[in-house]
Amino acid sequence: MLNIKNLHAKIEDGAEILKGINLEIKPGEVHAIMGPNGAGKSTLSSVIAGKEDYEVTDGEIFFEGKNIIEDAPEERAHKGIFLSFQYPVEIPGVSVTNFIKAALNENRKANGLDDMSAKEMLSEIREKSELLGIKKDFLSRSLNEGFSGGEKKRNEIFQMLMLNPKLAILDETDSGLDIDALRIVSEGVKHFKNQGNAVLLITHYQRLLNYIQPDFVHVLADGKIIKTGDKSLALELEEKGYDWLLN
Numbered sequence: 001m002l003n004i005k006n007l008h009a010k011i012e013d014g015a016e017i018l019k020g021i022n023l024e025i026k027p028g029e030v031h032a033i034m035g036p037n038g039a040g041k042s043t044l045s046s047v048i049a050g051k052e053d054y055e056v057t058d059g060e061i062f063f064e065g066k067n068i069i070e071d072a073p074e075e076r077a078h079k080g081i082f083l084s085f086q087y088p089v090e091i092p093g094v095s096v097t098n099f100i101k102a103a104l105n106e107n108r109k110a111n112g113l114d115d116m117s118a119k120e121m122l123s124e125i126r127e128k129s130e131l132l133g134i135k136k137d138f139l140s141r142s143l144n145e146g147f148s149g150g151e152k153k154r155n156e157i158f159q160m161l162m163l164n165p166k167l168a169i170l171d172e173t174d175s176g177l178d179i180d181a182l183r184i185v186s187e188g189v190k191h192f193k194n195q196g197n198a199v200l201l202i203t204h205y206q207r208l209l210n211y212i213q214p215d216f217v218h219v220l221a222d223g224k225i226i227k228t229g230d231k232s233l234a235l236e237l238e239e240k241g242y243d244w245l246l247n
């Protein structure tokens with residue numbers, strides 16, 4: 001599904017941040033990326049999603065067999081790549097519901113589909129919001145305006161479930177969640193997951209991986225993947241930290 005080869009990227013006029021990333025994600029897989037602060041994890045997710053703050057200086061990103069390096073962020077989203085935000089933006093005056101309706105229909109349009117019927121939209125919204133314990137009045141609030149940390153994260157998972165992407169990249173969706181919210185968000189991800197899609201989870205904590213079992217755990221440090229293992233690697237990192245890998 002996603003195949004990243006020797007990816008190098010830097011900020012415009014800045015230092016290199018990604019220094020040769022290789023990563024292959026197949027349908028049905030869950031990959032976790034862990035690693036020290038400032039290693040380049042969020043940069044990697046931004047570069048996969050096509051954010052324009054970064055310049056790819058070498059390497060390739062294939063999504064479903066096609067090189068997407070030249071594609072704009074919207075095109076990548078239309079192809080089925082979803083990125084949650086570590087720091088979500090506020091959009092005053094646009095409600096949670098209207099935002100997701102517009103995003104969903106835009107996606108459908110780009111894929112040659114008609115708008116979702118109002119009835120279907122309503123039932124989708126109802127089903128997904130109930131699953132995540134999102135209350136009705138929350139859906140009519142302005143996007144991210146005054147949302148608590150946990151509400152933002154829950155809304156990201158709501159967006160993911162509604163958009164039903166092929167590849168969901170979740171950047172620190174677990175940070176700042178209380179125990180119940182963590183469980184709800186994890187249930188949402190589990191509900192989303194099937195044999196045809198994939199999840200790339202960026203996290204600092206092993207505990208999310210107790211709920212969502214990863215097939216692979218990668219350690220990203222200083223712009224490179226320095227170790228790959230299975231879920232036991234996350235436990236080992238929790239116990240030993242990163243130092244033993246860095247030297």
Ligand SMILES: Nc1ncnc2c1ncn2[C@@H]1O[C@H](COP(=O)(O)OP(=O)(O)OP(=O)(O)O)[C@@H](O)[C@H]1O
Nearest residue numbers: 011014017035036037038039040041042043044053
């Ligand atoms: N737009 C930018 N402008 C300047 N520096 C940037 C920019 N984006 C990333 N960097 C720098 O690149 C490095 C990697 O940042 P990145 O956000 O990818 O790290 P991270 O692994 O996600 O860290 P954290 O675990 O703290 O979220 C950092 O040193 C950061 O300051």
Ligand SMILES: [Mg+2]
Nearest residue numbers: 041042043086
């Ligand atoms: Mg980050």
